[in-house]
Amino acid sequence: MTAVQADCLTAALQIGYHLLDRGASALTAVEQTIGVLEQSGLFNAGRGSHVQLDGVRRMDASIMEGQELLAGAVASIEGIVHPISAARLVMEQTSHVLLVGKPASAFARHFQLERQPRRPSGHAVRKTTMTRALAPKTLQLYRAMTSGGLVLRERAGKETVGAVALDRTGTVAAGASTGGIDLMLPGRVGDTPIIGCGVYADNVSGAVSMTGLGEGIIRIAVAKDICDRLERGMSPAMAARAVLRKLVTRIDGAAGTLVIAPDGRFAIHHVTPRMAAGWWDGKGRPVVKDRF
Numbered sequence: 448m449t450a451v452q453a454d455c456l457t458a459a460l461q462i463g464y465h466l467l468d469r470g471a472s473a474l475t476a477v478e479q480t481i482g483v484l485e486q487s488g489l490f491n492a493g494r495g496s497h498v499q500l501d502g503v504r505r506m507d508a509s510i511m512e513g514q515e516l517l518a519g520a521v522a523s524i525e526g527i528v529h530p531i532s533a534a535r536l537v538m539e540q541t542s543h544v545l546l547v548g549k550p551a552s553a554f555a556r557h558f559q560l561e562r563q564p565r566r567p568s569g570h571a572v573r574k575t576t577m578t579r580a581l582a583p584k585t586l587q588l589y590r591a592m593t594s595g596g597l598v599l600r601e602r603a604g605k606e607t608v609g610a611v612a613l614d615r616t617g618t619v620a621a622g623a624s625t626g627g628i629d630l631m632l633p634g635r636v637g638d639t640p641i642i643g644c645g646v647y648a649d650n651v652s653g654a655v656s657m658t659g660l661g662e663g664i665i666r667i668a669v670a671k672d673i674c675d676r677l678e679r680g681m682s683p684a685m686a687a688r689a690v691l692r693k694l695v696t697r698i699d700g701a702a703g704t705l706v707i708a709p710d711g712r713f714a715i716h717h718v719t720p721r722m723a724a725g726w727w728d729g730k731g732r733p734v735v736k737d738r739f
């Protein structure tokens with residue numbers, strides 16, 4: 448994690464905590480904290496999102512609260528800075544949970560969410576000369592599907608962003624926002640907008656937000672599995688460790704998780720070499736590290 452990323456995480460934690468301290472809901476704290484990270488361009492979300500192989504940013508996000516189990520999500524949304532706010536609008540302004548693609552983008556524009564170009568400048572679209580070693584099946588398929596160029600990863604060290612929070616009323620919330628992964632086929636969607644996979648929140652068990660390789664997180668339904676274990680009495684640390692161990696041993700997955708229980712116990716755990724993350728309970732300075 449760079450010093451600038453660490454400063455941004457610190458600022459995001461302070462904004463989220465001060466909202467909670469002034470009586471805001473966990474949902475608002477999660478949305479606003481993630482909004483800072485989306486706006487920064489320093490992480491793989493919002494302004495910093497990865498692009499798909501055709502050079503377009505298609506982003507995913509979801510948010511959920513634990514009192515009424517309300518949830519909202521967007522997938523493959525284009526041209527906006529704050530997919531997390533679009534997800535909250537889906538939750539609060541519609542009777543649906545998930546909107547996708549161009550209609551999701553039109554929905555966000557209707558609510559006048561801040562815009563950004565769908566194709567970021569600085570990502571050169573090149574003819575397909577890159578190494579086959581990275582994702583041969585995906586690249587071969589993309590070449591077969593199109594005569595266009597492709598876009599390579601140019602933004603190493605950026606992760607999906609997420610947050611979990613507990614407010615004064617005892618309600619938990621979770622959210623996540625992402626630009627996906629490297630070398631994605633156009634239209635690829637990961638775990639982040641899928642409730643129960645990338646996020647879950649229930650006041651009976653806790654709230655979970657995931658980062659990592661979405662294909663594996665979906666197959667294990669990681670967020671719901673962690674919440675189910677919390678409900679059965681496991682601590683956040685034990686539940687996180689058990690499910691991420693299952694992810695590795697069963698399907699060779701790679702992920703990191705933020706977990707908070709309704710009594711305030713929490714865990715940050717990853718089976719990747721690093722995960723930039725932090726926490727703050729209002730005392731001292733926020734803790735921000737990239738190994739937990």
Ligand code: GLY
Nearest residue numbers: 627637659660661
């Ligand atoms: N976890 C983010 C993604 O796989 O898209």
